[in-house]
Amino acid sequence: MNTPSNLKYTKSDEWFDPATGAVGITDYAQSQLSDIVFVEILVDAGEELTVGKPIASVESVKASSEIYSPVAGKVSAVNADLSNAPETINSDAFGAAWMIKVEGGTEGDLMDAAAYEAYCAGREH
Amino acid sequence: MATIVEPTIFELSSPGRTGVTMPASDVPETALPPKELLRSDLPLPELAEVDVVRHYMKLSSFNYSVDSGFYPLGSCTMKYNPKINEDTCRLPGFLFTHPLQPVETVQGNLALMFEMQEWLKEISGFAGVTLQPAAGAHGEFTGVLMMAAYHKLRGDTKRTKMLIPDAAHGTNPASVGMLGYSVVTIPSDERGNVDLKALAAACDDTVVGMMLTNPNTLGMFDEHIEEVVKLVKDCGGLMYGDGANLNALLGIVRPGDLGFDVMHFNLHKTFAVPHGGGGPGSGPVGVSQRLADFLPSPLVGIIEEGDDETAPLYGFVTPKNSIGRMKAFHGHFGGGLVRSYTYIAMHGPDGLKDISQYAVLNANYLQARLRDTYHIPYDRICMHEFVMEGRFEGSDVRALDISKRLMDYNFHPPTNYFPLIVHEALMIEPTETENKDTLDSFADALIKIAEEAKTQPNLLHEAPITTKFGRMDEVKAARELVLCCWLPEGYDLSK
Numbered sequence: 001m002n003t004p005s006n007l008k009y010t011k012s013d014e015w016f017d018p019a020t021g022a023v024g025i026t027d028y029a030q031s032q033l034s035d036i037v038f039v040e041i042l043v044d045a046g047e048e049l050t051v052g053k054p055i056a057s058v059e060s061v062k063a064s065s066e067i068y069s070p071v072a073g074k075v076s077a078v079n080a081d082l083s084n085a086p087e088t089i090n091s092d093a094f095g096a097a098w099m100i101k102v103e104g105g106t107e108g109d110l111m112d113a114a115a116y117e118a119y120c121a122g123r124e125h
Numbered sequence: 126m127a128t129i130v131e132p133t134i135f136e137l138s139s140p141g142r143t144g145v146t147m148p149a150s151d152v153p154e155t156a157l158p159p160k161e162l163l164r165s166d167l168p169l170p171e172l173a174e175v176d177v178v179r180h181y182m183k184l185s186s187f188n189y190s191v192d193s194g195f196y197p198l199g200s201c202t203m204k205y206n207p208k209i210n211e212d213t214c215r216l217p218g219f220l221f222t223h224p225l226q227p228v229e230t231v232q233g234n235l236a237l238m239f240e241m242q243e244w245l246k247e248i249s250g251f252a253g254v255t256l257q258p259a260a261g262a263h264g265e266f267t268g269v270l271m272m273a274a275y276h277k278l279r280g281d282t283k284r285t286k287m288l289i290p291d292a293a294h295g296t297n298p299a300s301v302g303m304l305g306y307s308v309v310t311i312p313s314d315e316r317g318n319v320d321l322k323a324l325a326a327a328c329d330d331t332v333v334g335m336m337l338t339n340p341n342t343l344g345m346f347d348e349h350i351e352e353v354v355k356l357v358k359d360c361g362g363l364m365y366g367d368g369a370n371l372n373a374l375l376g377i378v379r380p381g382d383l384g385f386d387v388m389h390f391n392l393h394k395t396f397a398v399p400h401g402g403g404g405p406g407s408g409p410v411g412v413s414q415r416l417a418d419f420l421p422s423p424l425v426g427i428i429e430e431g432d433d434e435t436a437p438l439y440g441f442v443t444p445k446n447s448i449g450r451m452k453a454f455h456g457h458f459g460g461g462l463v464r465s466y467t468y469i470a471m472h473g474p475d476g477l478k479d480i481s482q483y484a485v486l487n488a489n490y491l492q493a494r495l496r497d498t499y500h501i502p503y504d505r506i507c508m509h510e511f512v513m514e515g516r517f518e519g520s521d522v523r524a525l526d527i528s529k530r531l532m533d534y535n536f537h538p539p540t541n542y543f544p545l546i547v548h549e550a551l552m553i554e555p556t557e558t559e560n561k562d563t564l565d566s567f568a569d570a571l572i573k574i575a576e577e578a579k580t581q582p583n584l585l586h587e588a589p590i591t592t593k594f595g596r597m598d599e600v601k602a603a604r605e606l607v608l609c610c611w612l613p614e615g616y617d618l619s620k
């Protein structure tokens with residue numbers, strides 16, 4: 001499982017990059033969902049977010065899931081390309097598949113990479 | 126390379142062929158609507174009647190149904206539907222009535238509906254029942270509307286939260302969303318029950334109520350159901366029961382006695398109404414005394430009592446604080462109510478209890494036979510269904526592969542990937558009608574497939590290999606939403 005150490009993680013499998021403000025879903029999440037077929041970003045640039053607010057809806061051949069904001073702050077950018085290429089989440093969850101960027105994000109209750117890996121391992125049983 | 130086993134009806138079309146030759150018109154012609162309202166590019170297929178019949182006959186022979194083999198989707202999707210129901214729902218007295226007939230001329234229909242209300246009350250322990258809702262989710266919406274009306278009449282307007290367990294059916298949050306309420310998800314504990322601590326923490330004076338399926342979608346009867354009901358009631362909330370899994374409880378436990386305030390019945394699940402292809406369902410709703418005045422109108426009631434000589438006069442009545450009409454006319458009468466009435470009448474109280482006991486016994490038998498081969502995460506005595514994991518340590522075989530391989534053994538696959546709280550979920554519900562031989566051959570197939578997963582995993586990845594069509598490309602089907610075989614002129618697929 002790929003878990004970059006520069007990112008922070010939520011229990012609901014979102015990642016947040018404190019350096020760039022980018023938010024997405026983890027490699028573990030995409031592997032659980034399997035082939036992703038639909039993504040809709042539910043927020044617009046300029047919108048104020050609170051921690052836990054739904055920011056996107058992701059649908060795979062197995063299930064559909066809401067994606068929640070790991071941080072509070074103002075949306076500075078939305079990845080408009082993602083909805084045309086939802087499979088990017090499967091191939092590059094931590095890179096090209098970023099969903100939104102948040103300016104001056106105040107972090108919610110986030111884990112570092114080691115804690116997130118342990119958390120995922122615990123859910124495998 | 127897949128062979129085309131049957132072309133589409135459009136491909137079979139040939140210009141000039143026709144099923145019926147129309148006689149020359151013997152009535153005056155009238156002008157057509159303005160041409161902006163007409164379209165010329167409607168390529169309806171042209172075929173002779175016999176070609177149409179053969180085409181659909183052939184397609185129907187590709188079906189796998191509960192009438193042709195074991196179907197572990199269970200009552201949740203469709204259990205076996207006794208054929209006598211088909212006779213009764215076609216009795217001319219039922220078949221040829223119209224919902225707008227004067228009530229004096231449809232007393233038989235009303236008597237059946239009245240008795241159906243009474244029977245469902247007795248089965249569930251509720252004080253009142255409406256037969257109107259068209260299906261389960263419509264019943265849920267009806268129930269939630271009554272919960273909202275109850276709080277509103279009391280002036281208790283700050284209640285906007287509905288508590289829903291993480292094992293719930295997706296329709297529960299959807300019904301709640303229809304009213305603009307928010308959903309608070311309550312986790313399950315390690316035994317598959319509602320997590321009491323999390324529930325207690327969520328209970329406050331903003332709670333509308335809780336929607337609970339019991340037994341839940343893991344097939345587990347909640348071991349703390351009385352505490353769950355008490356916690357919700359103590360904070361002023363109402364208990365909604367999702368009746369989708371009532372097949373496990375008939376004649377054994379009554380939701381009304383457990384303290385539920387409202388529950389929908391799925392006549393098309395528990396009470397054997399066929400509903401292939403998404404309908405028609407039938408979702409009557411039962412309520413406790415405190416919600417009885419809010420039931421949709423009209424209900425069927427006795428307008429004039431009868432005696433030994435005369436039958437009572439049935440008619441329609443409106444509850445005092447009714448939420449109003451939920452459906453044009455009176456629910457799915459012939460398709461739903463007459464069939465279910467027949468099913469209940471044919472079984473009687475003891476027979477209904479047998480249904481649930483055999484449904485639970487069969488599920489536990491299968492669970493016991495599969496326990497050593499497949500991981501069952503919530504492993505205790507189950508009710509009418511159980512959920513196991515379709516994956517093995519160190520193997521890339523997934524639940525979908527196992528399901529597809531089952532088709533090669535002539536079984537319909539079970540529900541995949543639900544509930545979401547189980548990895549690679551395979552939900553198995555055999556129902557009461559299956560004999561031990563059938564259950565054994567299904568278990569044998571699953572055990573054999575588990576062996577194949579170790580020895581020839583590629584076989585499972587490629588399955589099914591014996592069916593008319595091989596593995597469908599589910600990703601392509603979901604990403605490219607093109608369902609028609611022709612596209613209207615000027616239609617740009619890329620948009």
